[in-house]
Every structure is written in structure tokens, then in C-alpha cells.
Amino acid sequence: MVDILHRVGIKASTAEVYAALTSAERLAAWWTTDTTGVGDEVGGVLQFRFGAGGFDMKVDELVPGKRVQWEVIDGPEEWVGTHVIWDLDQVDDYTVILFNHQGWKEPVEFMHHCSTKWALFLMSLKSLIETGTGAPDPHDVKIDNWN
């Protein structure tokens, strides 16, 4: 099992960051504009779509201002069964996010791609909260020939 790890600090309260991870409307403003579903209840399902494909995430755990955990229940086969975990902590003026996309079976080339994309989407989340403007798909930063 291998994991994608990232750390980003956002000049905002943990409540603001938590809202951007649990509201479909706020998720649509930094990850993909085509986001629907329920992110603020355990057992809720969020649908994230990117062009033809996408991911369905079941909300596994919610600790307001502290932690959000999703299980991938539909999407590319490399993603299904993995978990996406967001741990939040207030450090001085920042909410520090420790991000973990956990449980990849193999470090395939697609995992390398997703690791870099996650970093850019985390920067989109940071930008949304700090400046009011994110870069969600299809306005996201392109990183390679897969985009």
C-alpha cells in the first residue's frame, strides 16, 4: 500500500477550511465545478465529475474543524477502495492541512499524476479561501499530457 501525502497551510480558520471540504458548493469552487451530493453528513455521498469520468466519495468520518475522511466508492479502479483523509490543525495564523490519499495498491504512473494534481488542487483550495478564487476543473492548472 502506498499513499499520496501533502501539507498546505491556509491563512484562515479551521471552520472555513472545514466548510470548503464539506459543502458541495464550496468543493465545486476549488476541485471540480461539477460537484454534487452531500458532504456534511457521515454516510453522505459526493459526486465529483471531470469531463466524462469522476469519483464518488462516501463520507466516512467528520470531526468539525478537525477531520474529514472519504472513501472512494466509484471511479477509476485504482481509486476505488482508497481513502482521502484531511486532518486540520490551527498553527498560528494558519490552518495546516495534512492530506493523505491512502491505500493505493501499487505506485502506478497514474498515482504519480494524481499526486501532482492533488498538490495543485490543494493550492486551488488555498487560493479560494485566501483570495476568493480557486482553479477547479475545467479551469485547473494543467500538469502533463493527461492534464
Added chain:
Amino acid sequence: MVDILHRVGIKASTAEVYAALTSAERLAAWWTTDTTGVGDEVGGVLQFRFGAGGFDMKVDELVPGKRVQWEVIDGPEEWVGTHVIWDLDQVDDYTVILFNHQGWKEPVEFMHHCSTKWALFLMSLKSLIETGTGAPDPHDVKIDNWN
């Protein structure tokens, strides 16, 4: 052992990307302006400095247009003994980089930070080659309270 993985595609030849990984002058244009040493000979040592700290990398392996591998021989203790591996491949108009910072002992918080920083520095490398302008330290994109 845990690894940091990324994938970036650059619209350029593998020779151009290889040069940006082996010339101290080109490395200084995307990673840190304070780069000195020898990157184009196996056994050469590159010194990368970021303010007070930094890393010394010994060039382990060079395959022109294909692969660059460094061993970290001095720097933060979590880095020493790890390897940084760049695999290059031409795919259509792109040089695709598979990046692997391999051999971290533990998935510490600093590793999360370095994973995100590497993604942004890879985007700096991409930008340098595609547009002529990178974002090396101290002009790098800030990601958190550690910067």
C-alpha cells in the same frame, strides 16, 4: 520506506529537460537560485541552498535524455540517504517526467510538506522550459507556514 511520487509533462525535448536537471545554472533557474557544483558527471556533487539550510546531492546515475539519479549526502536528517530519481520519456509533444524521491524512513509531517513543494518546483521546471521563467527559491510559490 515511503516515497514522494509525481508526474509532469513538459512540451520540450528530453535533451532540454535533461539539461535542466544536470546543469547547475539551469537548476538555479527553477529550484534554488543558490545552486553550485557539478551535475553532469557521475560522482559530481551539487549544493542546493535555501536560506540557511539546504541539500548536497551526489550524482549517482546519468543516462542522457532518460534518467538522472541523485543521492542526498548532506542536509536535513530525514533527507540524508534518500534518492531523487528523474525518469524521462518522450510521449507525443511532451517529455514526461516520472519523479521519485525515494527511501524516506517515515511519513513524517516534513515529508508531506516536501511532497507539495516538489510538485510546485516541478511546475517551476515546466514553466522555465516552456516559458523561459521558473520560480526558484526565494521566488518560489509559498505553500504553508513553513514555506
